Ligand SMILES: Nc1ncnc2c1ncn2[C@@H]1O[C@H](COP(=O)(O)OP(=O)(O)O)[C@@H](O)[C@H]1O
């Protein structure tokens with residue numbers, strides 16, 4: 284893409300496996316992109332798929348030191364590609380949600396006084412034995428895949444009465460990965476590290492702090508992924524802070540560690556730190572626009588309307604909508620919209636996305652071949668829910684190679700036949716069959732349709748004017764799996780959509796693009812201009828999105844309507860049998876008030892951190 288003389292804006296995406304950095308111009312055109320792949324570029328940290336694990340306790344975590352190294356590397360790569368940083372007028376970013384970074388009291392001074400001739404990691408995490416001397420009070424950040432906090436989640440759900448009340452107040456019931464339960468566990472497991480923690484950042488505000496050269500606030504959207512923020516009041520909930528902090532008298536200390544959260548998602552946190560001005564040539568007035576979570580940032584990659592849905596097919600699968608309705612329920616999440624007061628982000632998040640599909644693909648290929656051809660051919664030539672004729676039973680399944688979030692269930696596979704007429708379910712043999720190619724995509728999409736039913740509404744067909752059953756206006760696919768035509772086709776058949784299934788066709792990555800667009804909006808908006816208005820006015824529909832599959836198909840959509848009922852029934856049956864709260868049986872070891880603090884392998888994370896650095 285040719286670079287004009289106008290200003291440039293950068294967006295970053297710090298996700299599980301990569302740090303991506305991109306650059307757009309004021310017309311939203313992508314100009315530069317670069318990435319650091321943690322497994323490829325940072326293997327010395329001992330990570331796999333971007334994380335370290337301690338399976339005995341269900342812990343999944345990653346070292347912030349690695350992310351610091353990645354910041355220098357991604358900027359080096361962009362400079363090598365020709366990016367002239369002096370044109371960058373503003374930048375924003377996104378971080379995988381929920382993860383916490385624990386800074387020492389010295390950290391802010393260190394951030395402010397970085398020597399531009401040295402790397403970030405060499406100055407902020409010089410490596411220490413015993414007493415920690417760098418910027419981090421704890422060397423690891425819990426990852427969103429962590430499942431170690433079942434007991435803390437039970438305490439959170441119970442604290443305000445029940446899971447529904449917690450969802451009403453914070454937008455979500457307690458989840459293993461949410462920062463409140465994670466902070467509670469951290470305080471009990473690493474009491475001295477907790478004491479040394481002067482500031483707790485989320486992954487997004489950690490990255491913003493690095494660019495800002497001082498601690499950046501947690502933004503108005505990412506703060507709703509903590510189980511601590513009272514959405515309707517727009518402030519932390521003291522009762523929940525009391526639980527996390529361990530007493531009424533400790534609330535103000537924890538509040539101080541968390542810092543304030545500004546209401547606006549667009550007002551700059553400040554200008555870029557001198558480290559980046561001196562080392563890379565950023566202009567001194569380059570604005571740091573609030574960094575947010577990766578999912579809130581993804582919905583900013585296009586002017587999403589309330590009746591549209593986004594399906595992100597990455598490592599995880601997420602289903603996202605932007606909506607004025609706030610209808611919290613323990614089954615899903617509501618979060619503050621990152622830019623627009625009065626709108627909320629509706630989200631479903633699954634651990635078993637790409638990996639689960641890859642496992643079935645590998646059964647077809649059987650030899651390490653990563654091609655999707657056989658999987659796709661079989662998926663599209665198998666009839667919906669494997670019914671050769673309408674009187675046949677439907678084939679349904681659950682495919683969870685990893686413990687799942689939605690529903691809260693341990694790993695496993697289950698296959699059933701369902702007779703729609705009688706509502707009868709029969710368990711089938713659990714061996715792979717070629718129908719699994721179609722059935723796994725259907726399974727993932729049926730779960731989305733089941734749980735988003737209350738948010739979609741009836742619209743008329745654009746050509747015939749006929750009133751259609753409730754479904755999204757459009758489905759937008761993003762993430763690695765959006766390249767797959769079979770997934771797109773089956774997605775349209777199951778979820779419907781009045782106008783069809785679309786894919787962002789602007790390269791880069793939706794999440795980083797959303798961040799870059801947020802920077803454009805933060806720097807160029809007129810007073811009072813909404814994100815939707817500014818981005819909508821510059822959005823080139825024909826150039827930026829491509830239709831990849833049809834949506835609503837009469838007959839097929841209704842068949843899947845029957846299948847949703849069977850799917851719901853199957854999930855309930857498996858949950859009842861296998862125990863919904865699997866964490867009570869595994870992974871969720873200890874750490875609520877009154878338990879022994881050091882009796883739980885408290886050195887696990889520190890130990891791994893030290894060995895990984897060698
Ligand atoms: N052609 C394809 N068909 C299906 N899945 C694909 C295809 N290409 C990539 N993927 C999947 O995309 C996933 C990675 O997506 P990506 O959005 O890059 O992940 P993340 O941002 O979560 O790290 C992988 O699990 C991979 O299986």
Ligand SMILES: O=C(CO)[C@@H](O)[C@H](O)COP(=O)(O)O
Nearest residue numbers: 298299379380427598599632
């Ligand atoms: O936990 C959630 C959302 O609640 C996940 O969606 C993470 O935010 C995913 O990060 P990546 O898959 O992009 O690494």
